[in-house]
Amino acid sequence: MLSLAPVAAAVAAPTQLELHRLGGSVFLLCWTLEASPFGKPSIALTGGGRRLAAASISLGLRDGRERLAVAFRAAGQGNIAATLSGHGPQGEVTAAFDPALVHGLADPKEILKDLAPQARLVLANALLRAWPPLFGLSTAPNYLSFLRQFLLLLFPKPVAMQPSAVLVEGQWLCEAIVPGDFTGLQTVSRLDGAGLVRLDLPSRVGIADRTGKRELHLVMEEPPVRGGGLLILQSERSLVVRSLPGRQAAPSLGRWWAGKAASRDGLRNWVVEQLAGLSEQGRLLAVEMQRRVPLAVQHVRRNDDLPAAELDLAVCNGAGLLIGGWLRDPDELLEEVLLHRGAGEPIAMLSRLQRFPVRLPTGEEGETRAATGFAAFASDYAAGAPVLQPRCEIKLRSGTTLTLRPPVQPADPATIRARALSAIPPQYLTAAMLEETLAPILAACQDELGETRPEPTVKRFGPIAARPKASVVIPLYRVYDFLRVQVAAFAGDPWFVENAELIYVLDSPEHEAEVAHLLGGLHLAYGLPMQLVAMGRNGGFSAACNAGALRARGEALALVNSDVIPAGNGWLPALIGKLDRQRRVGAVGPKLLYDDGSLQHAGLFFKRDSKGIWLNHHYFKGMPGSYGPANVERPVPGVTGACIVMPRELFDELGGFDESYVIGDYEDSDLCLKVRRAGFGIVYAPSVALYHLERQSISRSADYTRGAASQHNAWLQTRRWDAQIEALMLAFESSAAEPALPEPVPSAPDLVPRFTFRRATAA
Structure with a gap:
């Protein structure tokens, strides 16, 4: 310590000036002043003809006086002048000193001498938070030594930070008792021989108990074998120091959970949040602990008129x-x-x-x-x-x-x-x-x-065509009653056998053995090659179709329901032939009939319900299959996903079916809207007829809850496409945007014309 008297002062200043070396070329100037009513004093430091960068704090003393503490770096400037201003009527007071004369390390006892309790906290915060990064002290050995002595003067025998439970990923749950005024943890630091390190630790401060104490819980890494060092916990109004012991045996989470956490749901929920944030293993452990030791169910059931x-x-x-x-x-x-x-x-x-x-x-x-x-x-x-x-x-x-x-x-x-x-x-x-x-x-x-969906598995039945012209993707979910009829119809169609690959996608993987056995028998009976893609977990219609399309190799992609049965041969090339690059036809759908011959689908259109939500409707649904208007080929706003044919390249470009739609509904109209947004038209082709035993499979889904899921999907479609659907339906009603398609032009050599795509942009 170096004590100096002011120099060149017109009036003797009521001051005491001390200089301490904190570490390296960083010093702490302390100027003790009598209480003054004239305002807030300040100190400016100059050396070598320029002002020095400094950081100052004001510290109250127990006797009512004030001490200004100024940290600064002296880099060979020689004498430094400290100018005190704003303290009293005497004006500015200047003192000169040479930091090179201070050789020893600062004595924490001298710095803490006479400081009021709140001033000690203010000084500790500056030494721990503000000054180390400002002056590069975080790894300075002599500063770290000084800081450790300083903290041990404030907390002579710090309690060890003991682990409460072992978590996962090398993390421990630790607990400390802190004062009642420790209301919120602001910073956590570790001090050891390697440096002063700020730690970003999840923490929770509990409510004060009857004694005024609080519990503080931290999630921190398992300490090194030898341990050592101090853990510094800082709040706005309090400071707590704990020693860091070496690695030791820690209780299991199950033991801790069955004790304290079982009756403290706030703490329990916080631990759940921390576990889930560590890893998937932590999330699973959180679920296990809550199920292993459940809390008591609480409710209020009464038959009177009380709440x-x-x-x-x-x-x-x-x-x-x-x-x-x-x-x-x-x-x-x-x-x-x-x-x-x-x-x-x-x-x-x-x-x-x-x-x-x-x-x-x-x-x-x-x-x-x-x-x-x-x-x-x-x-x-x-x-x-x-x-x-x-x-x-x-x-x-x-x-x-x-x-x-x-x-x-x-x-x-x-x-x-x-x-x-x-x-x-x-x-x-x-x-x-x-x-x-x-x-x-x-x-x-x-x-x-x-x-989190696992990768699907693929089983093949029979030789797969090297270069199929079309890929038919059919999702399966729990109902397999129509497979025999469907496979028989496909196998009896010469064009299908020669040019198409058949891909079934099983979306109820718990039935994989049963379905594989059934398809294997159908292959032996009809000789039709096919593949079975078994989803790792149920994902819904969109995910199943997308998984099948990923394995498709045909130029044309036909997405067909498992309850759709062709009325005759040649249906697939007839639909593919409607795709046309020059007329920019990007998707086509057939006439779909119920088993009694009445119309199920003759194109899809949109209509608002009483709540303003756009719902999907089928033209002429329920009318006889021979109904004249339903037998006219024409552009339509969309076609159903029960049978939609489009170039595989276009399907991929548009990202396939959107898997945001729940379970299965409205993803087909969403795909049609994406086709239109990309600049392509959609055609209904009544010359091709198939039977559709509508929703025979989805009605078996316990998850469907048709009303809620369907309403959600309709709402989602409306939220995404409201303005575009409005414009589309206005155009169809006025015949403005979709004029009659021109006469077909001679087709290109390829059955499926190649399209030039552009990225879809919102209208």
């Missing part, structure tokens, strides 16, 4: 949390619905509730009572971690709180999707409910199902 409520749905994925249940509030006492989470304030959900009427059984035979069903979505919940039993509170104006907790919820995306589709009865669904409540979680389910 009652139940939370029976709370599914969580990357989009957020969807909750659902019912409540009875005859006297309208409801004030707020609070959704608790792992850390932070609970989420107010009342304004997000979508409500609808329900009837509840009273316990007496056949008797029910009216109640209000609800569903709500919270996007800002748990960062997608699989919290399986969140806690919800119903706050009443009377001050009463009803605590709700559901049974353990599903974590897999397929089951979450099915639960979400049943959250709101279809008759009460509105576009607002879909957009604000169901659509986000359904979209996340579709994304997760696509990202």
